[in-house]
Amino acid sequence: MPVSLNKSSRTKSFSLKSYIHLRSKKINAALNRYLPKATAKPKTLHESMRYSVFAGGKRLRPILCMAAAEACGGKPDNSLLFASAVECIHTYSLIHDDLPALDNDDYRRGNKTNHIVFGEGVAVLAGDALLTLAFELANQAPVTSRYKSNHFISEIAKTAGHSKLIAGQVADLEGEGKSVSKAQLRYIHERKTSALLTCSIKLGGMSANCTPKQLQALTDFGYNVGLAFQVIDDILDVTQTSKKLGKTAGKDEAVQKATYPSVVGLDEARKIAKNLTNKAYAALKPFKGNAVALEALADYLLKRDH
């Protein structure tokens, strides 16, 4: 899906591949430090938490978190507790979402899902433990002159809570097999996907003591790139194979889940993704070329095929 975009020419000299490689390495090392040891009691729980956290995720949210910190002139390492916290929340939401009572998925990123390996009971509890750990980690992050612990916790609690992430999951669950409007679909995508991406990016900015203007720019960027990400996910579900995706392709259609292709058609969905990504680029203007990594990541998200 190569489309011409209004991205800055700076992106061209920037190696996203190497950036992602280096950041992922730091994030994986941090997660390994912050997660309970697999040998610590109760072993099953800790093995289960680690299984899903290290099951080959792309680390998109933590990388965006670090890139936002850099765009605001911060040291990327200062954002590692937030980067790890948002990955814990993302992983918890996947473990619970994959349960038989919810999406009932046996595979995720090409691996068996948590409940298939550890049983449903442990999967529920491992998800609970990762959600709780996210708060513990964010609570340990260094404060800045503008942002204190209670700002961090509020940001995460609101994002992961009943009116955002979980509202999206419930609306998604209730929408299955029903006719869903474009507005309702946006409601779901904003909450289920865009909210945590935005939160990841905002926390990165906050770790770098960003100005209120920068925080607003990051919020706008996150909102648009988050929606674009989910629209593209919907598109890939109907255009790619299970092998390529590492999860069951065509799943959305099989359970009659509302998606952009099913509600507005494939061509219109592609246009929407492109427009959202361009809005995301526009949001980065205040950074005047210091947001190369964020820009390159948005570009990568639009062009990805899995």
Add this chain to the structure above:
Amino acid sequence: MPVSLNKSSRTKSFSLKSYIHLRSKKINAALNRYLPKATAKPKTLHESMRYSVFAGGKRLRPILCMAAAEACGGKPDNSLLFASAVECIHTYSLIHDDLPALDNDDYRRGNKTNHIVFGEGVAVLAGDALLTLAFELANQAPVTSRYKSNHFISEIAKTAGHSKLIAGQVADLEGEGKSVSKAQLRYIHERKTSALLTCSIKLGGMSANCTPKQLQALTDFGYNVGLAFQVIDDILDVTQTSKKLGKTAGKDEAVQKATYPSVVGLDEARKIAKNLTNKAYAALKPFKGNAVALEALADYLLKRDH
């Protein structure tokens, strides 16, 4: 089970019934304020959260939280955000614990369990939302000169996390049908029950800016009263009817769950409960008679028959 206890004579002139009534009223009003409205979107989620929070719980943890605040000379109303937060965590843990993949309970406090009424998917998500809400509420609590938001969040995250509450649940789940030692049983009870009771009491003290010495006394009190509470719960499961308990009696035995009566026998279990309660009384000594409510609550917990 009337046993003679080393409780202070002050307790005698104190009406626990009226105390519990007045505190419960305040707690229920606070929970009603802090929980999302049932009419707010997504309705199913919010109805489900409210269903379990208002399903007739004894409000033991929030009452202990308020009583601890009073013992330290604080205004009980200043502890209401913590009282509500710990009740949200307690309710979330019950909703998840009742799921078919865990304890598989159809009834709780005489009412159908959450997943029976709302389905398993929504029950998982309602539990997740209550856990997240607990952090949001505690994060809004007024700070004191000794205790800041990050102390509150750390206390809750550690208590609800992988090494305490969830470790207890996992060990409990894994112990079913197996021979469990007394030490292992204590490990489970400390984490599954005592930890959150202790946390509730400590947060109450912190809301009143308690001294480090008072905080230690409250910790000792909570640990012992929490263990006593669970030992008595085990005893009631084998000695009372389902009607009296509001949940399936004899359930522990049916699933071969390790309990104090099954591991040490009924008489020894009663002795252990009495000793623990006396240790709890002893822990209150530094309060020199200002902990009448806490003392009366410990007494009530030992003598209860449901």
